[in-house]
Amino acid sequence: MAQSLGIHHVGASDGELVRRVRAGDTGAYTALVARYRDRLGRYAVHMLGDREDAEEALQDAFVRGYRSLARCDDPERFGAWLYGILVNRCRTAGARAARRGRLFVRDDAALTRAPLPSPAERAEWDDTVRRALARLAPEYREAFLLKHIEDLEYDEMARLTGAGISALKMRVKRAREQLQLIFREAERV
Amino acid sequence: MFEHSENVIERIVAHLRRPVQIDPAVDSRVMEEIAGGPTPRVSGGASAAWHWLTRPRHIALSPLGGLAIAAGLGALVLILPGRRPHEAPPAETATRAFQFVVVAPRAARVALVGDFNDWDAARTPMRPSQRGGPVWTAVVPLSPGRYRYAFLVDGSRWLADPAAPAARDDEFGTPSSVVTVGGS
Numbered sequence A: 001m002a003q004s005l006g007i008h009h010v011g012a013s014d015g016e017l018v019r020r021v022r023a024g025d026t027g028a029y030t031a032l033v034a035r036y037r038d039r040l041g042r043y044a045v046h047m048l049g050d051r052e053d054a055e056e057a058l059q060d061a062f063v064r065g066y067r068s069l070a071r072c073d074d075p076e077r078f079g080a081w082l083y084g085i086l087v088n089r090c091r092t093a094g095a096r097a098a099r100r101g102r103l104f105v106r107d108d109a110a111l112t113r114a115p116l117p118s119p120a121e122r123a124e125w126d127d128t129v130r131r132a133l134a135r136l137a138p139e140y141r142e143a144f145l146l147k148h149i150e151d152l153e154y155d156e157m158a159r160l161t162g163a164g165i166s167a168l169k170m171r172v173k174r175a176r177e178q179l180q181l182i183f184r185e186a187e188r189v
Numbered sequence B: 001m002f003e004h005s006e007n008v009i010e011r012i013v014a015h016l017r018r019p020v021q022i023d024p025a026v027d028s029r030v031m032e033e034i035a036g037g038p039t040p041r042v043s044g045g046a047s048a049a050w051h052w053l054t055r056p057r058h059i060a061l062s063p064l065g066g067l068a069i070a071a072g073l074g075a076l077v078l079i080l081p082g083r084r085p086h087e088a089p090p091a092e093t094a095t096r097a098f099q100f101v102v103v104a105p106r107a108a109r110v111a112l113v114g115d116f117n118d119w120d121a122a123r124t125p126m127r128p129s130q131r132g133g134p135v136w137t138a139v140v141p142l143s144p145g146r147y148r149y150a151f152l153v154d155g156s157r158w159l160a161d162p163a164a165p166a167a168r169d170d171e172f173g174t175p176s177s178v179v180t181v182g183g184s
Helices: A014-022 A028-048 A051-067 A075-100 A119-135 A138-149 A154-161 A165-188 B005-016 B025-034 B046-054
Strands: B077-081 B096-103 B110-114 B135-142 B145-153 B157-159 B177-181
Touching: A014 A028, A014 A075, A028 A051, A028 A075, A028 A138, A028 B025, A051 A075, A051 B025, A075 A138, A075 A154, A119 A165, A119 B005, A138 A154, A138 A165, A138 B005, A154 A165, A165 B005, B096 B110, B096 B145, B096 B177, B110 B135
Parallel strands: none
Antiparallel strands: B077 B096, B096 B135, B110 B145, B145 B157, B145 B177
8 A cells, every 4th residue: 555655656657667766766666565465475485385484485586686786777678587586596596495405385365365166175175286386397397387377478578587488388387287287186086 | 278389388378477475484584684784885985995994914925926917907806815824724614814915006996895795895905006096905814615706896886807717607697707616
Protein backbone atom coordinates (compact mmCIF):
# COMPACT_ATOMS: atom_id res chain seq x y z
CA MET A 1 0.00 0.00 0.00
CA ALA A 2 2.87 2.36 0.75
CA GLN A 3 3.53 2.95 -2.92
CA SER A 4 0.02 4.34 -3.45
CA LEU A 5 0.19 7.07 -0.80
CA GLY A 6 1.38 9.76 -3.13
CA ILE A 7 5.12 9.50 -2.86
CA HIS A 8 5.27 7.62 -6.12
CA HIS A 9 3.07 7.97 -9.16
CA VAL A 10 0.95 4.82 -9.30
CA GLY A 11 1.29 4.55 -13.05
CA ALA A 12 4.97 5.44 -13.32
CA SER A 13 6.74 3.30 -15.86
CA ASP A 14 9.73 1.18 -14.95
CA GLY A 15 11.92 3.52 -16.96
CA GLU A 16 10.68 6.57 -15.12
CA LEU A 17 11.24 4.94 -11.74
CA VAL A 18 14.72 3.76 -12.70
CA ARG A 19 15.65 7.26 -13.83
CA ARG A 20 14.40 8.72 -10.56
CA VAL A 21 16.44 6.24 -8.54
CA ARG A 22 19.51 7.06 -10.59
CA ALA A 23 18.87 10.75 -9.95
CA GLY A 24 19.05 10.12 -6.22
CA ASP A 25 15.43 9.33 -5.32
CA THR A 26 16.14 6.08 -3.51
CA GLY A 27 12.51 5.86 -2.37
CA ALA A 28 11.38 5.32 -5.96
CA TYR A 29 12.98 1.90 -5.77
CA THR A 30 10.24 0.88 -3.31
CA ALA A 31 7.72 1.02 -6.13
CA LEU A 32 9.86 -1.22 -8.30
CA VAL A 33 10.30 -3.73 -5.49
CA ALA A 34 6.56 -3.81 -4.79
CA ARG A 35 5.81 -4.15 -8.50
CA TYR A 36 8.02 -7.19 -9.04
CA ARG A 37 8.01 -8.83 -5.60
CA ASP A 38 5.31 -11.45 -6.15
CA ARG A 39 6.03 -12.17 -9.80
CA LEU A 40 9.72 -12.78 -9.31
CA GLY A 41 9.00 -14.42 -5.98
CA ARG A 42 6.94 -17.11 -7.68
CA TYR A 43 9.91 -18.14 -9.79
CA ALA A 44 12.19 -18.21 -6.74
CA VAL A 45 9.73 -20.27 -4.67
CA HIS A 46 9.32 -22.88 -7.41
CA MET A 47 12.99 -22.93 -8.30
CA LEU A 48 14.24 -23.29 -4.74
CA GLY A 49 11.28 -25.12 -3.23
CA ASP A 50 11.63 -23.27 0.02
CA ARG A 51 9.93 -20.00 0.87
CA GLU A 52 12.66 -18.75 3.21
CA ASP A 53 15.42 -19.42 0.70
CA ALA A 54 13.26 -17.85 -2.02
CA GLU A 55 12.69 -14.64 -0.09
CA GLU A 56 16.38 -14.43 0.71
CA ALA A 57 17.32 -14.87 -2.95
CA LEU A 58 14.68 -12.34 -3.96
CA GLN A 59 15.89 -9.78 -1.44
CA ASP A 60 19.46 -10.32 -2.59
CA ALA A 61 18.41 -9.84 -6.22
CA PHE A 62 16.64 -6.57 -5.45
CA VAL A 63 19.65 -5.25 -3.50
CA ARG A 64 22.11 -6.26 -6.21
CA GLY A 65 19.78 -4.78 -8.80
CA TYR A 66 19.78 -1.46 -6.98
CA ARG A 67 23.55 -1.37 -6.58
CA SER A 68 24.03 -2.22 -10.24
CA LEU A 69 21.27 -0.05 -11.63
CA ALA A 70 23.81 1.90 -13.65
CA ARG A 71 24.23 -1.26 -15.74
CA CYS A 72 20.57 -1.50 -16.66
CA ASP A 73 20.90 -0.43 -20.29
CA ASP A 74 17.17 -0.30 -20.99
CA PRO A 75 15.32 1.08 -17.95
CA GLU A 76 11.95 0.32 -19.55
CA ARG A 77 12.88 -3.36 -19.38
CA PHE A 78 13.96 -3.23 -15.76
CA GLY A 79 11.83 -6.28 -14.93
CA ALA A 80 13.48 -8.48 -17.54
CA TRP A 81 16.90 -7.27 -16.43
CA LEU A 82 16.09 -8.03 -12.80
CA TYR A 83 14.92 -11.50 -13.83
CA GLY A 84 18.46 -12.23 -14.97
CA ILE A 85 19.83 -11.28 -11.59
CA LEU A 86 17.27 -13.44 -9.80
CA VAL A 87 18.00 -16.45 -12.01
CA ASN A 88 21.62 -16.14 -10.98
CA ARG A 89 20.81 -15.68 -7.31
CA CYS A 90 18.62 -18.78 -7.41
CA ARG A 91 21.43 -20.78 -8.95
CA THR A 92 23.72 -19.74 -6.11
CA ALA A 93 21.08 -20.36 -3.45
CA GLY A 94 20.16 -23.71 -5.00
CA ALA A 95 23.75 -24.88 -4.96
CA ARG A 96 24.03 -23.79 -1.33
CA ALA A 97 20.83 -25.61 -0.39
CA ALA A 98 22.02 -28.73 -2.20
CA ARG A 99 25.19 -28.68 -0.12
CA ARG A 100 23.06 -28.43 3.01
CA GLY A 101 21.00 -31.36 1.80
CA ARG A 102 17.75 -29.48 2.22
CA LEU A 103 14.67 -31.20 0.86
CA PHE A 104 11.78 -29.44 -0.75
CA VAL A 105 9.20 -28.67 1.88
CA ARG A 106 5.48 -28.35 1.66
CA ASP A 107 4.17 -24.82 1.11
CA ASP A 108 1.07 -24.70 3.31
CA ALA A 109 0.11 -21.21 2.11
CA ALA A 110 -0.03 -22.46 -1.47
CA LEU A 111 -1.91 -25.58 -0.45
CA THR A 112 -4.85 -23.57 0.82
CA ARG A 113 -5.19 -21.87 -2.57
CA ALA A 114 -5.02 -25.00 -4.71
CA PRO A 115 -8.17 -25.40 -6.82
CA LEU A 116 -8.64 -29.08 -6.08
CA PRO A 117 -11.58 -30.81 -4.44
CA SER A 118 -10.38 -32.02 -1.08
CA PRO A 119 -7.60 -31.05 1.32
CA ALA A 120 -6.17 -34.54 1.12
CA GLU A 121 -6.01 -34.47 -2.68
CA ARG A 122 -4.64 -30.94 -2.63
CA ALA A 123 -1.90 -31.99 -0.24
CA GLU A 124 -1.05 -35.04 -2.31
CA TRP A 125 -0.96 -33.11 -5.55
CA ASP A 126 1.12 -30.28 -4.15
CA ASP A 127 3.59 -32.68 -2.60
CA THR A 128 3.85 -34.66 -5.80
CA VAL A 129 4.48 -31.57 -7.93
CA ARG A 130 7.10 -30.27 -5.53
CA ARG A 131 8.89 -33.57 -5.24
CA ALA A 132 8.81 -33.98 -9.00
CA LEU A 133 10.32 -30.53 -9.51
CA ALA A 134 12.95 -31.30 -6.90
CA ARG A 135 13.96 -34.42 -8.80
CA LEU A 136 14.70 -32.48 -11.96
CA ALA A 137 18.26 -31.34 -12.53
CA PRO A 138 18.50 -27.63 -11.64
CA GLU A 139 19.09 -26.61 -15.26
CA TYR A 140 16.02 -28.59 -16.39
CA ARG A 141 13.87 -27.11 -13.62
CA GLU A 142 15.12 -23.62 -14.48
CA ALA A 143 14.32 -24.02 -18.18
CA PHE A 144 10.90 -25.57 -17.50
CA LEU A 145 9.87 -22.79 -15.12
CA LEU A 146 11.09 -19.98 -17.36
CA LYS A 147 9.36 -21.44 -20.42
CA HIS A 148 6.10 -22.77 -19.08
CA ILE A 149 5.46 -20.86 -15.86
CA GLU A 150 7.03 -17.49 -16.60
CA ASP A 151 6.09 -17.72 -20.28
CA LEU A 152 9.38 -16.45 -21.66
CA GLU A 153 10.49 -16.80 -25.26
CA TYR A 154 13.59 -18.87 -25.92
CA ASP A 155 15.70 -15.88 -26.96
CA GLU A 156 14.86 -14.14 -23.69
CA MET A 157 15.67 -17.33 -21.78
CA ALA A 158 18.99 -17.53 -23.59
CA ARG A 159 19.80 -13.98 -22.57
CA LEU A 160 18.92 -14.67 -18.94
CA THR A 161 20.65 -18.01 -18.56
CA GLY A 162 23.61 -17.70 -20.90
CA ALA A 163 22.65 -21.02 -22.51
CA GLY A 164 22.02 -21.51 -26.22
CA ILE A 165 18.50 -21.74 -27.58
CA SER A 166 18.90 -25.33 -28.78
CA ALA A 167 20.25 -26.36 -25.36
CA LEU A 168 17.31 -24.68 -23.68
CA LYS A 169 14.82 -26.42 -25.94
CA MET A 170 16.44 -29.71 -25.08
CA ARG A 171 16.28 -28.93 -21.35
CA VAL A 172 12.59 -28.09 -21.54
CA LYS A 173 11.91 -31.26 -23.50
CA ARG A 174 13.84 -33.39 -21.01
CA ALA A 175 12.09 -31.69 -18.09
CA ARG A 176 8.69 -32.49 -19.58
CA GLU A 177 9.69 -36.10 -20.25
CA GLN A 178 11.03 -36.55 -16.75
CA LEU A 179 7.96 -35.00 -15.15
CA GLN A 180 5.72 -37.33 -17.15
CA LEU A 181 7.85 -40.28 -16.07
CA ILE A 182 7.81 -39.25 -12.42
CA PHE A 183 4.04 -38.94 -12.45
CA ARG A 184 3.63 -42.31 -14.13
CA GLU A 185 5.78 -43.81 -11.37
CA ALA A 186 3.69 -42.04 -8.74
CA GLU A 187 0.54 -43.53 -10.24
CA ARG A 188 1.93 -47.04 -9.89
CA VAL A 189 2.75 -46.61 -6.19
CA MET B 1 -5.09 -40.63 -9.94
CA PHE B 2 -2.78 -38.84 -12.39
CA GLU B 3 -3.42 -38.50 -16.08
CA HIS B 4 -0.69 -39.32 -18.54
CA SER B 5 1.55 -37.27 -20.80
CA GLU B 6 0.36 -33.84 -21.92
CA ASN B 7 -2.51 -33.66 -19.47
CA VAL B 8 -0.08 -34.09 -16.62
CA ILE B 9 2.14 -31.30 -17.89
CA GLU B 10 -0.85 -29.00 -18.37
CA ARG B 11 -2.01 -29.69 -14.85
CA ILE B 12 1.45 -29.08 -13.38
CA VAL B 13 1.75 -25.83 -15.31
CA ALA B 14 -1.65 -24.64 -14.13
CA HIS B 15 -0.72 -25.50 -10.57
CA LEU B 16 2.60 -23.67 -10.68
CA ARG B 17 1.20 -20.62 -12.45
CA ARG B 18 -1.03 -19.67 -9.54
CA PRO B 19 0.01 -16.36 -7.99
CA VAL B 20 2.43 -16.62 -5.10
CA GLN B 21 2.32 -14.02 -2.40
CA ILE B 22 5.66 -13.04 -0.97
CA ASP B 23 5.90 -11.45 2.45
CA PRO B 24 5.70 -7.66 1.86
CA ALA B 25 8.31 -7.28 4.61
CA VAL B 26 10.80 -8.10 1.85
CA ASP B 27 10.27 -4.53 0.63
CA SER B 28 11.39 -2.95 3.87
CA ARG B 29 14.30 -5.34 4.24
CA VAL B 30 15.50 -4.39 0.76
CA MET B 31 15.18 -0.68 1.45
CA GLU B 32 16.96 -1.02 4.79
CA GLU B 33 19.82 -2.80 3.12
CA ILE B 34 20.29 -0.24 0.38
CA ALA B 35 19.81 2.78 2.63
CA GLY B 36 23.01 4.64 3.17
CA GLY B 37 24.70 3.14 0.14
CA PRO B 38 25.77 5.15 -2.86
CA THR B 39 23.19 6.20 -5.41
CA PRO B 40 23.62 4.03 -8.52
CA ARG B 41 24.34 6.88 -10.91
CA VAL B 42 25.83 6.13 -14.29
CA SER B 43 28.29 9.00 -14.14
CA GLY B 44 29.95 10.20 -11.02
CA GLY B 45 30.47 13.54 -9.37
CA ALA B 46 33.70 15.41 -9.05
CA SER B 47 33.65 15.17 -5.27
CA ALA B 48 33.59 11.38 -5.35
CA ALA B 49 36.44 11.34 -7.82
CA TRP B 50 38.41 13.78 -5.70
CA HIS B 51 37.74 11.67 -2.60
CA TRP B 52 39.01 8.60 -4.42
CA LEU B 53 42.10 10.34 -5.72
CA THR B 54 43.06 11.84 -2.35
CA ARG B 55 42.28 8.83 -0.18
CA PRO B 56 45.42 7.56 1.63
CA ARG B 57 46.70 4.24 0.27
CA HIS B 58 49.86 2.18 0.25
CA ILE B 59 50.79 0.97 -3.22
CA ALA B 60 53.84 -0.57 -4.84
CA LEU B 61 53.61 -1.30 -8.55
CA SER B 62 55.70 -3.19 -11.04
CA PRO B 63 56.40 -1.24 -14.22
CA LEU B 64 54.07 -1.51 -17.13
CA GLY B 65 55.43 -3.29 -20.12
CA GLY B 66 54.48 -4.43 -23.55
CA LEU B 67 51.28 -2.49 -23.89
CA ALA B 68 49.79 -3.05 -27.32
CA ILE B 69 47.29 -0.83 -29.02
CA ALA B 70 44.01 -2.41 -30.00
CA ALA B 71 43.36 -0.24 -33.01
CA GLY B 72 39.78 -0.12 -34.12
CA LEU B 73 38.50 -2.14 -31.19
CA GLY B 74 38.61 0.88 -28.99
CA ALA B 75 40.14 -0.72 -25.99
CA LEU B 76 42.78 -3.07 -24.73
CA VAL B 77 43.03 -3.89 -21.12
CA LEU B 78 45.91 -5.14 -19.06
CA ILE B 79 45.96 -5.89 -15.39
CA LEU B 80 49.32 -5.91 -13.73
CA PRO B 81 49.56 -7.05 -10.13
CA GLY B 82 51.90 -4.95 -8.10
CA ARG B 83 54.74 -6.04 -5.91
CA ARG B 84 53.70 -6.38 -2.36
CA PRO B 85 54.42 -3.39 -0.13
CA HIS B 86 57.32 -3.78 2.28
CA GLU B 87 55.05 -3.78 5.31
CA ALA B 88 52.39 -6.01 3.88
CA PRO B 89 49.91 -7.68 6.24
CA PRO B 90 49.70 -11.51 6.40
CA ALA B 91 49.10 -13.20 3.05
CA GLU B 92 45.55 -14.36 3.71
CA THR B 93 44.40 -10.78 4.32
CA ALA B 94 46.92 -8.94 2.16
CA THR B 95 45.64 -6.21 -0.12
CA ARG B 96 47.62 -5.86 -3.31
CA ALA B 97 47.61 -2.98 -5.69
CA PHE B 98 46.40 -3.74 -9.19
CA GLN B 99 46.76 -1.39 -12.08
CA PHE B 100 44.04 -1.51 -14.68
CA VAL B 101 44.91 -0.12 -18.08
CA VAL B 102 42.60 0.52 -20.96
CA VAL B 103 43.32 1.99 -24.36
CA ALA B 104 40.38 4.09 -25.40
CA PRO B 105 41.58 6.53 -28.06
CA ARG B 106 38.46 8.64 -28.46
CA ALA B 107 37.15 8.57 -24.91
CA ALA B 108 36.42 11.76 -22.99
CA ARG B 109 36.19 9.88 -19.70
CA VAL B 110 36.58 6.31 -18.53
CA ALA B 111 35.58 4.67 -15.25
CA LEU B 112 36.58 1.33 -13.81
CA VAL B 113 33.60 -0.48 -12.30
CA GLY B 114 33.39 -3.83 -10.61
CA ASP B 115 32.47 -5.88 -7.59
CA PHE B 116 35.15 -4.01 -5.62
CA ASN B 117 33.37 -0.66 -5.93
CA ASP B 118 29.74 -1.78 -6.16
CA TRP B 119 29.79 -0.98 -9.89
CA ASP B 120 29.67 2.69 -9.02
CA ALA B 121 31.12 4.70 -11.89
CA ALA B 122 31.78 7.62 -9.56
CA ARG B 123 34.19 5.77 -7.33
CA THR B 124 37.04 4.78 -9.63
CA PRO B 125 37.56 7.24 -12.46
CA MET B 126 40.51 6.37 -14.69
CA ARG B 127 43.14 8.92 -15.62
CA PRO B 128 44.78 9.39 -19.01
CA SER B 129 48.50 8.61 -18.87
CA GLN B 130 49.09 11.86 -20.72
CA ARG B 131 46.77 14.69 -21.63
CA GLY B 132 44.66 13.65 -24.60
CA GLY B 133 46.40 10.29 -24.78
CA PRO B 134 44.63 7.01 -25.45
CA VAL B 135 45.86 5.11 -22.38
CA TRP B 136 43.78 5.34 -19.22
CA THR B 137 44.82 3.86 -15.90
CA ALA B 138 43.49 3.29 -12.44
CA VAL B 139 44.99 1.57 -9.43
CA VAL B 140 42.79 -0.42 -7.09
CA PRO B 141 43.80 -2.28 -3.94
CA LEU B 142 42.30 -5.78 -4.00
CA SER B 143 42.13 -8.44 -1.31
CA PRO B 144 42.28 -12.10 -2.31
CA GLY B 145 39.10 -13.10 -4.09
CA ARG B 146 37.30 -13.18 -7.41
CA TYR B 147 36.13 -9.92 -8.89
CA ARG B 148 34.09 -9.07 -11.95
CA TYR B 149 34.85 -5.78 -13.62
CA ALA B 150 34.34 -3.73 -16.74
CA PHE B 151 35.16 -0.31 -18.15
CA LEU B 152 32.57 2.35 -18.69
CA VAL B 153 33.56 4.67 -21.52
CA ASP B 154 31.90 8.08 -21.72
CA GLY B 155 29.22 6.97 -19.31
CA SER B 156 27.49 4.64 -21.71
CA ARG B 157 29.77 2.14 -23.45
CA TRP B 158 30.66 -1.00 -21.50
CA LEU B 159 33.88 -2.77 -22.34
CA ALA B 160 35.04 -6.12 -21.09
CA ASP B 161 38.71 -7.00 -20.95
CA PRO B 162 39.64 -8.91 -24.13
CA ALA B 163 42.74 -10.26 -22.41
CA ALA B 164 40.94 -11.60 -19.34
CA PRO B 165 38.37 -14.35 -18.84
CA ALA B 166 34.82 -13.26 -19.55
CA ALA B 167 32.44 -13.36 -16.61
CA ARG B 168 30.20 -16.19 -17.74
CA ASP B 169 27.99 -15.83 -14.69
CA ASP B 170 27.44 -12.16 -15.27
CA GLU B 171 23.82 -11.33 -14.56
CA PHE B 172 23.49 -7.74 -15.61
CA GLY B 173 23.45 -8.09 -19.35
CA THR B 174 26.59 -6.09 -20.05
CA PRO B 175 30.02 -7.53 -20.85
CA SER B 176 32.42 -7.97 -17.97
CA SER B 177 35.61 -9.79 -17.10
CA VAL B 178 37.01 -11.63 -14.13
CA VAL B 179 40.19 -11.19 -12.16
CA THR B 180 41.11 -13.63 -9.43
CA VAL B 181 43.49 -12.43 -6.76
CA GLY B 182 45.37 -15.19 -5.00
CA GLY B 183 46.11 -15.22 -1.31
CA SER B 184 49.89 -15.32 -1.56
